[in-house]
Amino acid sequence: MRYAFISDIHANLEALEAVLEDIETQNIDDIICLGDIVGYGANPNECVDLVRKECSVVLLGNHDAAAVELLSTQHFNIHAKIAIEWTTQTLRRDTKDYLTELPMKAAVDPITLVHATPYEPNMWYYITSLEEAAFNFQFFETQICMVGHTHIPIIIVLDSQKELYVHQDMGIGLSDIDGARLLINVGSVGQPRDRNPKSCYGIFDSDNGDFSYRRVAYNIDKTQQKMKKIKMPEFLISRLEDGR
Ligand code: ZN
Numbered sequence: 001m002r003y004a005f006i007s008d009i010h011a012n013l014e015a016l017e018a019v020l021e022d023i024e025t026q027n028i029d030d031i032i033c034l035g036d037i038v039g040y041g042a043n044p045n046e047c048v049d050l051v052r053k054e055c056s057v058v059l060l061g062n063h064d065a066a067a068v069e070l071l072s073t074q075h076f077n078i079h080a081k082i083a084i085e086w087t088t089q090t091l092r093r094d095t096k097d098y099l100t101e102l103p104m105k106a107a108v109d110p111i112t113l114v115h116a117t118p119y120e121p122n123m124w125y126y127i128t129s130l131e132e133a134a135f136n137f138q139f140f141e142t143q144i145c146m147v148g149h150t151h152i153p154i155i156i157v158l159d160s161q162k163e164l165y166v167h168q169d170m171g172i173g174l175s176d177i178d179g180a181r182l183l184i185n186v187g188s189v190g191q192p193r194d195r196n197p198k199s200c201y202g203i204f205d206s207d208n209g210d211f212s213y214r215r216v217a218y219n220i221d222k223t224q225q226k227m228k229k230i231k232m233p234e235f236l237i238s239r240l241e242d243g244r
Pocket of ligand 1: 008010036061063149150151
């Protein structure tokens with residue numbers, strides 16, 4: 001099976017469409033979405049409709065939860081709060097119902113799937129250090145765990161000698177790492193923050209054990225024009241072209 005993993009779309013329809021088009025060229029059997037379909041961008045309903053149609057597994061993200069009032073925005077920054085308020089008012093009843101029912105955790109052999117962290121995924125913690133990664137390796141049993149949430153693609157390896165490190169290439173093969181376990185952040189489709197403005201997603205081939213990232217250009221200008229029209233904060237608009 002060849003899986004595509006998408007995450008953190010954040011209502012950016014141009015980015016999602018570009019990524020889905022790229023996925024069509026990659027011989028993919030199943031598309032899996034790790035959450036945050038909405039929040040920040042101008043097309044929450046359209047993005048939910050597309051994800052619902054195209055993905056076999058879809059997880060709840062913290063912005064999705066906040067948009068349907070399953071989560072308070074008290075810990076969100078002011079820009080995110082403004083975006084969530086607009087999103088809550090804009091989502092249709094049926095898209096809200098769909099988001100409300102999404103799970104926080106799933107698995108496809110040999111991968112555990114969560115939006116934020118395998119440790120208490122409902123708390124929306126971030127993995128931003130090797131210490132936090134080391135802690136989280138204790139909370140999944142599979143060889144691999146895929147996450148989103150930070151919008152920064154990264155592959156963290158726990159090798160058979162229990163050594164923990166960041167893998168430096170943008171791809172990895174299970175056949176080369178001899179029983180090591182992996183914590184992989186698949187990056188963000190709609191708001192990349194690794195100084196590369198292109199959309200990011202991951203592909204895993206369960207037959208040969210290879211994982212790799214794809215970067216896809218999309219019409220950032222069009223997305224930004226739409227965000228201006230609905231008066232999203234300038235910071236959220238300009239960060240897209242910088243990938244930060
Ligand atoms: Zn996000």
